[in-house]
Amino acid sequence: MTRDNFEEYEDPALYDKENGHYLTELPFLLKWASKTKGTILDIACGTGRLTIPLAQKGYRLAGVDIHRRMLKEAKRKSEGEDLNIDWIEQDCTKLHVNVRSHLIYSVGNSFQHFLTNEAQDGLLSSINEHLETDGIFIFGTRFPSAEELLQPSAEEYWRTYTDDDWKVDLSTISHYDALNQIQHYTTIRRYKNSHGEIAEEKRTKISLRYVFPKEMERLLYANGFEIVEMYEDWSETPVTNDSTEMIYVCKKVRSI
Template sequence: MDMKKSLSNHTHSPNLEEYNDPTMYDMENDEFDGDFAFIEKWASLMGGTLIDLACGTGRTAIPLAEKGYSVIGVDLHEGMLERAKLKAEEEHTDIRFELQNCEELELDMKSSMIYMVGNAFQHFLTNEAQDKLLRSVAAHLKSGGVFIFNTRFPSAEELLQAAEEEYWRTYVTDDGKQVDVYTTSHYDALTQVQNYIIVRKMKQDDLTIENELRTTIQLRYTYPMEMERLLARHGFRVIELYGDWEENPPVDSKPELIYVCQKEKELDMN
């Protein structure tokens, strides 16, 4: 199967604009490892080959492989995946990377553990997309296996953000440039989709703005009771639910929801 050809429509999706510079993505995200201990704990419990969906540049897959785990990394963004391959080669890690749409997985195996971190679940914007993702996961998960993923908590504070630019964070590029990152957002209650504009202000040595980069991204918010019903429909039971990667209970003040779901049975979704 020619994956590049089959993904031609997906890789140019406007909702992937935020990932078109994989190097910048790594500068902004590589230091985050708060989810790693949790994922590794479950990897050691479940054993076998892990499937990392929406693996991006390999932030989680590569260190797992370095610790001796067998990992398959799947992503539909060719640029992100190419950077993941390069990083894996530099670290001398053996990872199988697949350029595929997570909604239409075609892997030649089933796993005891599939995971999707970085709030990637929110990229599945419609009911149909969520259904297709969960069908793909179920088809590649052994009975009794687990699917682990996170999603931002749809609190009022998260959804009803001010329309004006809001400061998010600052980081320094490899060549020493300071970048201030701001966001604006608008929530569509009918679709449960938050429409974000991310503004990166690159500064010169005297901290005057040298350049601005604007990208957009859409993220779907799914409420906990809605999520439980959705997962059950696809044969999953939520066996653990947390508000952060330190395994604290979910509450309004926590920024996300961490789901550990067990595949209970095979379902005919045709």
């Protein structure tokens, strides 16, 4: 993740309002956590959406993120609880923490924030360095289907939610750069009052890298990993051509 791709994360409280309730990954991560020992690393942990629930189950966590405001919110949320969490502000492509872990994970499609080949290699080599041999790395990323990538450039409605007295309509505009495999998104939030009138409109931009399955297989192998399992969701459904996500369970088979 680069600092010029931060707009969606500049308001951590808003991020949690829109995403904090989403804990679909938790049962899957708990299954793997129960097989491990020692500190678990949460890469690109954000506001601790999964870090905190895992620590509440008695596991020791280290949450790493480059975004200071997101980490500050994570610390605030975990204050007052007797949790074994270390919050670490670092660039995950140049990870240097005093931990060798048996389990590292990254959720929320964070892998897509690493936009270049160099950033992807930096991330995976950093994770390899901090994993024990035969240690497990779990992450998810969106499936690069034609439907996902070839969206119309016109504004498309996404969803609506309630924020205090406001109704918030979310819509997106997307443009896919095929040469660089990067989807550029503009998210539009329109805040409406009780009369349905638009009182405020906010726009944020984010860019996400897409990786195709065979490309990912080669990328992981080059960075010392073997794919153990691959699913289309966190409920362990087998991946198909119609999938929208790819969930990877990888094992470190060699140091690089």
